[in-house]
Amino acid sequence: MxxxxxxxxxxxxxxxxxxxxxxxxxxxxxxxxxxxxxxxxxxxxxxxxxxxxxxxxxxxxxxxxxxxxxxxxxxxxxxxxxxxxxxxxDPRFNVRYRDDKSYPSLAVTLYEEYPQLRVMRGPKKKGVRYFGPYAHAWAIRETLDLLLRVFPARTCSAGVFKRAGQIGRPCLLGYIDKCSAPCVGRVSADEHRQIVEDFCDFMAGKTDQMLRRLEREMQRASEELEFEKAARLRDDIGALRRAMEKQAVVFGDGTDADVIAFADDGLEAAVQVFHVRGGRVRGQRGWVVEKVEDLGVGDLVEQFCLQIYGGDEVNEAVPREVLVPELPTDARVLEELLSELRGTRVALRVPQRGDKKALMDTVKRNAEQAFTQHKLKRASDLTARSKALQEIQDALLLDEAPLRIECYDISHVSGTDVVGSMVVFEDGLARKSEYRRFAVRNGPDGPPDDTAALAQVLRRRFNRYLDAHAETGDLPDEEGETTDRGVPIGIDPSTGKPRKFAYPPNLVVVDGGAPQVAAAARVLAELGIDDVALCGLAKRLEEVWLPGDDFPLVLPRTSEGLYLLQRARDEAHRFAITYHRQKRSKRMTVSALDGVAGLGETRRKALLRHFGSLKRLREASVDEIMTVPGIGRRTAETIVAALSGDSTSGDSASGDSTDAVPAARTPSEASGERHSPEKSATRAAESRPGAPESRVTSDVGVVGRSEDR
The missing domain is CATH 3.40.1440.10 (GIY-YIG endonuclease)
Known part of the structure; x- marks a missing residue:
């Protein structure tokens, strides 16, 4: 240390x-x-x-x-x-406001020609306007269901929208008047965008103007004896009022404000914020943060405003008023910065009385409740994490606590679709942005076994680490800086951001016992890496194996250190299994275009994107196929010959873009050949005519029981 x-x-x-x-x-x-x-x-x-x-x-x-x-x-x-x-x-010791859960928002994709209304989570994107966040995704869908009869904007995905345009028929929402069906030209792009802008105005708080306008239109329709139109407008007004009733009115003066409250102790703090727009509570969010210093509430307010309002493309998120429990020391400077971000004046103040003080008390109670619940979560308990790192350091005789732990696992089914995973834990918490996955390559003798696959993954990971430093001569001197260009180790000088695989872990954990640990130790020794600790965690008895030891290290069952190693191992296993299933599913699907000579993956995708489905591609002529970029006459003639050889299966298909049919199980499969999905697909293809033209899917379920490796 x-x-x-x-x-x-x-x-x-x-x-x-x-x-x-x-x-x-x-x-x-x-x-x-x-x-x-x-x-x-x-x-x-x-x-x-x-x-x-x-x-x-x-x-x-x-x-x-x-x-x-x-x-x-x-x-x-x-x-x-x-x-x-x-x-x-992204310093590990700074206060970082990260959601205690993922809150969904109602997003409007204004950057598209035909904007879409959808539920969206995660980081904000450019060109998208957000409303919320909401506590539950079903609350957004419930609100949308009420508002779509008034604002029939598009809610379908890009694939559904494109297919509806190709077949010339809208989806169900278009038939029940909950979508204006711009996909089939019922409204123009400008008319559809006007519908979306009216929807945004309503969600932004201009509810009274919208209601008054609809009431005037209803009255005018009634006077002109258009009673059906008046009845429809009456129902629209009722739908808008029901949607408004779902959002509590807290201020009668149409206040736009964020109300922020904290609950903290010496080590951590919980923050809750209520987003009030147009006098109504539009959404609520919560975070739990670690305090690296003895920070007061005012300091937490400053950090909160910087991180939540200081990002790119968030000027809309800065309200006219920010209500806080205590002003920071630099309140005037912070208020000036927020005003600059918003473009108009922003007030930062502490409510003293009235409705705003009552709402602040409510937000405070929510923060206290969230903080109490957080303390009950073992994985997020700072004391438990610190104890776990200390126990691992003592048990493995490390010079310092393993602040960065990388865990590796291998997954396959009887040697097929072999993949590896790397998960990262920093300060005892999973850091998913640092996760990596590896497609293990076959050797000259075929697929590698577990130890060989693990060695390949570790060799590739640490070769990348060594290459990242060799490219720019990043060799550390005594002060931790580089001796070549003066750039910190692992930092890309062009972007100032960390390179991938640039930082080595303090501890490498492999899923397995003595053989896996020995294989990993050989790789690190070959690469000359001697400052990274290594251990393995065996599943059966949860034993910790160290390189060169004949007997394992057994940690107490109540050990926080063992619990952390188990979480890392289980997370690596989950991540590897997920990738393995993706590769296996992709491999077990055979396309009718796969066997066409001179036709690679890029051209296959271009053909399907151009024609929309295999059925339309079968009906196309050579000249029509040649209109696709990259397709010449010889290739087009080959495609026509391959697809027209036997059109039985194509004629019986429903016309979907996949033309997929389930494969039949042969008697040999039923007798126990569960380990070879390739044979299953081949025999299914041979069992009926027209196999080259169809897309064959084998029975995935019969190989699903051997996924533990």
Whole structure:
């Protein structure tokens, strides 16, 4: 564990100006970013008395090996630079607002020619307008079901939309008047976009204007004796009012605000935010974050506003008013930054009385409840995670806690579709953005066995790590920087972001016992990697195997360290099984175009995209097929000959783009040949005429029982 005094900068060399600073570990990875009005005072506080620091702060300074800083001129610049560095480096010790669950939103894809209304989760995309988030996806669908009769916009996927246009018939929603059917030309692109814009206005809070307009149209229709139109408008008004009733009215003055509240202790904090638009609660979100320093509520408010409102393409998300329980120290600077993001003035204030104070109390109770529930989750308990890492360090006799653990597993069915997986745990939590999967290649003697496949995966992973450093001469010096270009190890100098496979783990865990561990140890020794710890976790008795040991290490069943290793092993197994099933399913489907000479995957996709289905492709002439880019006359004639050899199966198909029929099971399959899906598909193809023209799917279920490996 590094001693902070070894890299402490000379106090006289630190400026007294405002700025932003970065702590790096021994490999040059940025692990913490902070800002300060006075850099000298702030940085000296980390080194004055390390034993008196906050527990997470102490862990951070003892994990770091270097600190640097950048001086700025204004506090707004410091806020912006701090956020941009947090977003770029994703430091493990910074407060990171990540949802305690995935909240769905109602998304409108305005970038498309015919915008689509859909439920969407995950990061926001450019050109998409979001409403919500909602607590449940069914709440969005329920709202949409009510509003589509008034705003019949498109909700179908791109595939359904394209197919409806090809066959000239709309889907069910088009027939029941819950879609204006732009796919078949009932409305033009401009008319459909106007419907979508009216929908967005209603969702944005312009409900009274919409209701008044519909009431005027209903009255006009009644006066002109168009009673059917008036009745339809009456029903539309009723649908809009029912949709509005599902959202509670909290403010009568049409307030647009985000109401934020916190519940915290010395190590963690829970935050809840209610999104109020047009006086109604439109959505709610929650996070739980770790506190790397002794942060007050005001500091948490500042970090929240920077990360939630400071991203790209989120100007709409910044409300006119942000209600918080306590103002940060730099409230005026933060308010100025939010106003710049929104384009108009944003008020940041603490409610003192009335409805807004009552809503703040409600949000506070929600935060406290969420914090209590979080504390009951063992996997997210900071104390349990810290204990687990410490137990692994002590049991394996490591020099430092394994902050980054990589676990590997192999999955296959009797040597077919062999794949490998790599999952990453940082600070005891899964880091899914770092997961990787490998398609294991066959050797000269055929498919590799478990140990050979594991060795191949590890060799490829660590060769990538070594290649990433060899490309730019990234060799570390004593201070953790590179000796060639001055670029931190593993950082791409052109983008400033980490390279893939650039950082080695502190600990490699393999799923298996002594043979798997020995194979992994040989690979690391061949590559000259001696600073990465290695162990294996055997399933049967949950034993921990170390390289070169004749007997396993048995951790107590109540050990937090064993629990963490089990979670990593089970996650690697799940990830490998998922990839294996995808490859097996793809391999067991044979297309009628697969056997056509000179026709690769790209041309097959282009043909199906152009004609829409195999049925239409069979009916096409040579000249029509030649209109597809990349298809010449000889290839077109070959396609026509292959597809017209026997059209029996094609004529009996329903005309779908897949033309798929289930394969028949032969007597040999029923007698126990469950391990060879290739034979199953071949025999099924031979059992009936027209096999080359059809797409044959073998019986996947008979091989599903051997997936444990």
């Amino acid at each position: 590094p001693d902070p005094s070894t890299y402490r900068p000379s106090p006289g060399s630190i400026p007294e100006s405002p700025g932003v600073y970065r702590f790096r570990d021994s490999r040059g990875t940025v692990i913490y970013v902070g800002k300060a009005k006075n850099l000298r005072n702030r940085l000296n506080s980390y080194f004055a008395d390390p034993s008196g620091l906050h527990p997470r702060t102490y862990q951070m300074v003892t994990s770091a090996a270097k600190v640097d800083w950048v001086v700025v001129t204004t506090e707004v610049e410091a806020l912006q630079l701090e956020y941009s560095w947090i977003k770029e480096y």
